[in-house]
Amino acid sequence: MARIAIIGLVGKSMFFDVPRFHTGGETIVAKGYHEEWGGKGFNQAVAAARQDAAVTFLGACSAADKAAIERFCRQEGVAARLCAKKGSTACAAILTDGTGETRVTVHPGAELSPRDVDGFAGAIAVADILLLNNEVPESVNLAAVRLARRYGVKVIFNPAPARKLPKEIVEAVSLFTPNEFESEALGEVRCEVVTTLGAKGCQIRTTGEMIPAPSADAVDSTGAGDVFNAVLAVRLADEEPLAAACAAANAAAAESVAARYVLPSLPFAADINRKG
Numbered sequence: 001m002a003r004i005a006i007i008g009l010v011g012k013s014m015f016f017d018v019p020r021f022h023t024g025g026e027t028i029v030a031k032g033y034h035e036e037w038g039g040k041g042f043n044q045a046v047a048a049a050r051q052d053a054a055v056t057f058l059g060a061c062s063a064a065d066k067a068a069i070e071r072f073c074r075q076e077g078v079a080a081r082l083c084a085k086k087g088s089t090a091c092a093a094i095l096t097d098g099t100g101e102t103r104v105t106v107h108p109g110a111e112l113s114p115r116d117v118d119g120f121a122g123a124i125a126v127a128d129i130l131l132l133n134n135e136v137p138e139s140v141n142l143a144a145v146r147l148a149r150r151y152g153v154k155v156i157f158n159p160a161p162a163r164k165l166p167k168e169i170v171e172a173v174s175l176f177t178p179n180e181f182e183s184e185a186l187g188e189v190r191c192e193v194v195t196t197l198g199a200k201g202c203q204i205r206t207t208g209e210m211i212p213a214p215s216a217d218a219v220d221s222t223g224a225g226d227v228f229n230a231v232l233a234v235r236l237a238d239e240e241p242l243a244a245a246c247a248a249a250n251a252a253a254a255e256s257v258a259a260r261y262v263l264p265s266l267p268f269a270a271d272i273n274r275k276g
Contacts, residue, residue: 002237008041011090
């Protein structure tokens with residue numbers, strides 16, 4: 001069984017379906033509303049657990065939300081270490097208009113610290129892969145890659161949202177998974193890079209090989225990148241060749257865009273295997 005350790009943000013995602021976006025001081029009545037727990041690392045943790053991996057997740061939240069998030073993680077088979085912080089849990093409001101365009105407002109809320117990562121060292125030590133992203137402070141990722149190096153654990157880094165990374169992180173990463181915009185911001189690195197290309201699939205930088213994605217009737221692409229990263233990490237932990245792991249990740253991402261919102265769209269291993 002693949003063992004995946006993930007560090008990232010967890011928060012409340014509030015989805016509003018609106019006929020159009022606001023202008024000026026206008027008030028608009030939403031046609032629909034959905035609420036769920038979210039965040040890149042959190043989504044990746046649930047997605048990896050649904051692929052039958054042993055998943056540990058490190059995140060921060062308010063003391064008031066800790067029990068509810070832990071309960072959800074247990075139901076999903078995710079071993080969560082949640083660090084209760086003063087203040088509110090992260091929160092995002094996502095507005096989607098009648099054309100499918102979105103507008104997102106984020107409140108960062110509770111944040112991890114390097115000391116929190118020290119308490120996660122045991123989970124990193126026994127992992128096959130450590131999966132990171134840029135929704136946590138840089139100091140947190142630095143602490144994580146230092147532990148990964150100490151224990152000889154491979155690091156997959158999803159550099160989203162894009163920001164310049166310190167040399168120490170770049171040199172510790174085995175595989176980057178940017179989208180096209182993030183790939184340009186990442187620049188030249190010595191390790192492998194798999195660039196996600198949406199409906200077109202993905203490309204392996206060192207070989208130039210394009211791995212096409214299966215066709216999909218897209219309803220909502222939110223979270224598709226998180227699905228891609230989770231499935232890629234699980235398949236690589238199971239020692240599949242990179243191209244085959246990318247194909248499986250593409251298939252999972254294509255499966256996810258056929259459903260609304262994020263958590264309902266995260267596929268199970270049986271969904272992907274049946275169609276593969």
